[in-house]
Amino acid sequence: MLTEVKNQLHVILLSVKYNIMREMTNRVTFLMNVSFMMLNNAAFIIQWMLLFRLKSDIGGYGLNDVMVLWGLSAGTFGLAHVFFHRAFSLPDLIIHGKLDSFLVQPKSVLLSVITSATSSSAIGDIIYGYMILTIFNFSFSNLLLFTLFIILGALILTAYAVIVGSLSFWILRSEMLSENLNNIMVNFQTYPDGIFKNVIRFLLYTLVPVGFVVYQPLKIILHFNLMACLGVLAFTIGICLLAFFVFYRGLRRYTSSSLMSARI
Amino acid sequence: MRKYLFICKATLMESLQYVMNIALGFISFFMMVFVFINLWNYIYSDPSKLISGYSRGQMIWYVILTEILWYGTRNRTLTVQISDDIKSGTIAYGLNKPYHYIVYIIAKHIGEIALKFVLFLGAGLVIGLIFVGPIRDFSPLRLPLILLSLLLGILINSFIRMAISVLSFWIEDCFPFHWIYDKLLILVGIMFPVEVFPQWAQPIIRCSPIYVVSYGPAKLVIDYNYSTALEILLAQLIYLAVSFILLMLFYQKGVKRVNVNGG
Numbered sequence: 306m307l308t309e310v311k312n313q314l315h316v317i318l319l320s321v322k323y324n325i326m327r328e329m330t331n332r333v334t335f336l337m338n339v340s341f342m343m344l345n346n347a348a349f350i351i352q353w354m355l356l357f358r359l360k361s362d363i364g365g366y367g368l369n370d371v372m373v374l375w376g377l378s379a380g381t382f383g384l385a386h387v388f389f390h391r392a393f394s395l396p397d398l399i400i401h402g403k404l405d406s407f408l409v410q411p412k413s414v415l416l417s418v419i420t421s422a423t424s425s426s427a428i429g430d431i432i433y434g435y436m437i438l439t440i441f442n443f444s445f446s447n448l449l450l451f452t453l454f455i456i457l458g459a460l461i462l463t464a465y466a467v468i469v470g471s472l473s474f475w476i477l478r479s480e481m482l483s484e485n486l487n488n489i490m491v492n493f494q495t496y497p498d499g500i501f502k503n504v505i506r507f508l509l510y511t512l513v514p515v516g517f518v519v520y521q522p523l524k525i526i527l528h529f530n531l532m533a534c535l536g537v538l539a540f541t542i543g544i545c546l547l548a549f550f551v552f553y554r555g556l557r558r559y560t561s562s563s564l565m566s567a568r569i
Numbered sequence: 570m571r572k573y574l575f576i577c578k579a580t581l582m583e584s585l586q587y588v589m590n591i592a593l594g595f596i597s598f599f600m601m602v603f604v605f606i607n608l609w610n611y612i613y614s615d616p617s618k619l620i621s622g623y624s625r626g627q628m629i630w631y632v633i634l635t636e637i638l639w640y641g642t643r644n645r646t647l648t649v650q651i652s653d654d655i656k657s658g659t660i661a662y663g664l665n666k667p668y669h670y671i672v673y674i675i676a677k678h679i680g681e682i683a684l685k686f687v688l689f690l691g692a693g694l695v696i697g698l699i700f701v702g703p704i705r706d707f708s709p710l711r712l713p714l715i716l717l718s719l720l721l722g723i724l725i726n727s728f729i730r731m732a733i734s735v736l737s738f739w740i741e742d743c744f745p746f747h748w749i750y751d752k753l754l755i756l757v758g759i760m761f762p763v764e765v766f767p768q769w770a771q772p773i774i775r776c777s778p779i780y781v782v783s784y785g786p787a788k789l790v791i792d793y794n795y796s797t798a799l800e801i802l803l804a805q806l807i808y809l810a811v812s813f814i815l816l817m818l819f820y821q822k823g824v825k826r827v828n829v830n831g832g
Binding site: 331333334337338341342344345348349351352355356358359360363364478481482485486488489492493496499500501502505 | 589590593594596597600601604607608610611612614620741742744745748749752756760761765766767
């Protein structure tokens with residue numbers, strides 16, 4: 306069992322390594338994508354500086370806290386898109402019958418699919434996340450917690466994308482729906498939960514689990530709480546298991562389009 | 570001109586087949602607007618408070634209108650298609666056809682966004698009326714000027730995006746430039762009216778395309794006065810001419826670099 310997990314992890318790392326090498330074929334474009342993504346994220350600092358000029362606290366947080374929230378969002382998004390970029394375009398593979406080449410591989414189909422592409426600009430997101438932490442709230446313990454939470458957050462984001470993407474096994478043309486649901490996750494991630502009220506706040510910890518991706522981790526980074534930490538970990542395991550279950554349940558309904566394709 | 574109208578009409582008819590896809594796009598739009606409604610409600614803890622001269626209702630309506638412009642006019646034709654046509658060499662097929670490639674893209678773009686924009690406008694108005702209530706002091710008599718300003722704003726935005734995409738003649742990936750433009754538009758034009766920015770930044774923003782693309786049309790709806798309307802329309806006309814000339818200049822220069830190698 307342990308050897309199998311080790312082998313699977315090795316395959317994932319190799320897959321990501323080759324994806325990145327492919328992305329780096331054109332160095333200039335690669336570097337531009339990474340640096341422009343960092344600039345893109347940094348632009349939102351202006352938004353928050355303006356908002357904090359109007360009110361000294363927003364949703365119970367100060368500027369530094371919101372920046373760490375942004376760092377967590379960028380980090381989780383970046384890590385998810387570096388390692389599991391294809392999870393976010395799952396409907397396209399399902400609808401157009403592009404899963405065939407993955408079905409014949411000896412390793413996990415789901416993991417092979419989702420690790421088969423990498424977004425180069427997402428590397429910029431990860432770097433930006435760490436830069437933000439360093440500037441706005443650095444300490445060694447925060448660095449460790451930040452790293453832990455961007456890993457867990459990336460897993461939650463990916464699992465969520467797999468679940469909503471797998472809807473395509475049952476619902477025809479659900480591409481837009483899953484894209485929208487993924488966008489909702491990203492949209493809510495960059496605003497503090499304090500501005501939302503009762504029902505919405507409940508939804509952010511259940512149906513759209515942004516709460517476990519960034520809100521709860523931010524609270525733990527600001528005021529450490531072991532139980533809350535274990536809560537995030539338990540949720541991550543739960544949603545990952547659910548993603549596997551939903552994907553393989555849906556895979557039974559998959560029909561090939563006999564599309565001839567090559568994975569390069 | 571008739572052929573371009575026909576292209577526009579044909580694309581519009583095609584988009585009618587995908588109304589459901591457009592409707593699903595409302596989810597993202599609604600969520601974004603919803604986040605801003607919550608954000609502004611939080612900042613305006615006292616509903617009678619004015620921020621930079623705007624009431625809570627005006628501020629939320631501003632965001633709704635600029636988001637309508639953003640979501641209702643976004644189109645891959647102006648960005649992805651032009652870049653792909655240039656990079657793949659497909660543009661060569663468009664050069665020997667009896668139309669001008671740039672005008673063809675504009676006609677296609679208008680056909681593609683017409684229905685989408687109207688639907689987003691309707692959805693935005695409903696959301697605004699439910700969450701904020703009617704726009705203060707709004708008069709239907711101003712509609713012709715507002716619609717003209719909206720149309721000019723959409724055209725200027727299209728010309729600028731096309732001019733950026735045409736840069737693909739020289740650089741392989743022009744998307745970083747689209748990102749910058751998008752970010753400028755989102756941060757400076759969509760989220761806040763110009764007056765919220767520090768005094769020193771306001772003249773710079775008023776000279777930028779953001780002023781004519783998103784601030785101008787939205788301002789005329791939420792806080793109309795005759796002199797502002799004239800100022801905005803004049804600025805829009807200048808920007809329309811400048812952006813179109815630049816676009817054509819880039820295209821004429823770039824298209825000479827096309828090198829077709831059979832196949």
